[in-house]
Amino acid sequence: MVCVAPVLRTDVRNYTHALAEVGGLRAVVGGAIYHGESSFAKVIGALDRRFGAGLYRASEARRLDVEVSPQQLISHPAPELRTRVVKKLGLGKLGAARTTDRIFGELDRFAASQLRGTDRLVIGQEDCCLRTFRAARRLGALTLYDLPIAYHTCLRQALEAEQWMFPGICTENLTEVFARDRQERKTAELAEADHTLIASNYVRSGLEGVGVQPARMTRIPYGCDPGRPYRAGSERKPVVLYVGHLSLRKGTPRLLAVWKRLGAYRTHTLLLIGKSFLRPSFLSEYAGTFEHVPHIPRSELWEHYSSAAAFVFPSACDGFGLVLNEALSCGTPVIASSNTGAPGFLTEGVEGLTYQHGNDDALAAHLDWMLSHPREVAEMGRAAYEKAQRWGWPQYRAAIRELVDRLLSGCDTRAPKTSR
Incomplete structure (x- = not known):
């Protein structure tokens, strides 16, 4: 199994951990992420000392130690590092959404090149898996789409209503966010997914609205952090x-x-x-x-x-x-x-x-x-x-393992994916 992880959200850490626990994870392909025991960790530490943390930010948020071994982590930091250098030199002209698109797009191409014919399942995150999913399907692997936010049609509808209610008060560039090519890519990613991992009924309803069958989605709510002190x-x-x-x-x-x-x-x-x-x-x-x-x-x-x-x-x-x-x-x-x-x-x-x-x-x-x-x-x-x-997160990981077992056992076939 391969996981493409442009962003190490807490849930991503936990589902990679779940796969590693059962010995089914071959690789995590990421951008600016590293293992504390790798030589790359020393390189980015030197970059931070030389140029300041604003260049690369070798923080714990980018470190993937407990979840995987150094051999399972395949990093492709060049796109983000190049973007940060350009920005630090004052040469960058792209907005936040377009900058992310460029970084994720390069990582997607790289991840597609890392797949093997023995990979049975590929997990990809929204905005960073179209080429990877297409390559996976050519190799006969199942594709699991990690959709952490509402589907783009639902998001656009909600924000247009808020803009009508509160015109001109937000500084975020929503025109860039809802550019046609970005929306077309999201639609294509969903079409290449055999199954979609979601966390809420709200996301489920949005996907059902575009014809995705309930059997093609699994809702697993994010875990809590049990054991924290309680205050009356x-x-x-x-x-x-x-x-x-x-x-x-x-x-x-x-x-x-x-x-x-x-x-x-x-x-x-x-x-x-x-x-x-x-x-x-x-x-x-x-x-x-x-x-x-x-x-x-x-x-x-x-x-x-x-x-x-x-x-x-x-x-x-x-x-x-x-x-x-x-x-x-x-x-x-x-x-x-x-x-x-x-x-x-x-x-x-x-x-x-x-x-x-x-x-x-x-x-x-x-x-x-x-x-x-x-x-x-x-x-x-x-x-x-x-x-x-x-x-908590242990229960979340158990649910992830159950989902993966079900997918790999052949309980979920590829067609049809939608009702339209």
Whole structure:
């Protein structure tokens, strides 16, 4: 089995770990990733010392040690390294989406060249597997599509609705994000997939909307981090926490409008942690109603989860939202929109509350209830913590192994993939 991993998300680390545990993983093909025992680790360490961490960032986020052996990791760092050098010299003119496309495209071509006729299963991530999947199918291997976010048609529909509601307030270049060739590539990737790995019912509904049969998808929710210290409700601060980008896609404008309308800022703090893509002129309308911290080291972030009374996740379009699991792991009850991984994962009214995205009155009602029912919220926090103990990354890895066993046993045939 081969896994193409342009980005080492937490779930990617865990499903590569799951494959390695059963001895079925031949290789992880990645870009700017490395094994701590490899000679490449020394090279990028020297680059960081020579040019500064901004050039390559030899961080733990790029290091893949526990999950695989040095022999299983095939790195292709040249595209990203070249892009970083160009950017550092001030010569880069591409936007963020196009820069990612170029890096991922080169990695996709490289990964396709690394496949062997003995590979039975190839796992590829969205935007980085079209050539690899086509090569895999020529060799007779099964293809498993890792789709961590909502399908592009669903994403576009959601963001167009938010743009209509809040015109001109976002600095993100959505024209580049929704360029025709990018959407065509995503459509082609899905067409080459024998099976798709998803994390939420929201992503499932989007795929069903374009004709993918339910039998061609497997939903495995992301794991929590069990074992983190639990803090009782009486020990928590009057803070409602949000972690993530401040943007249209994440539903931040609706949250700010609802929070101000409730007047909740008079008794509680709305703490937003994450990079902002909203124009200062828009945020100024809500000055004094929230606190914003652009970045906090991950080691310090857990303290904010543990001390908050509640966590809010109002996303307009999200494949899952690992921040939900992080909140649950700290025993923090959640309010989340329907366009996230919460529905079908959370038990409604037990670990948290969900609402239909766009129904701002429902969001307001949930916030108002949590702010005015501290005893019940504390009980909900305890249930959230217990949920995290039941569904951690070990359970996620077990589900991945079960899926792979089913695919390789021949239970899933190739055709038909869609109902249209």
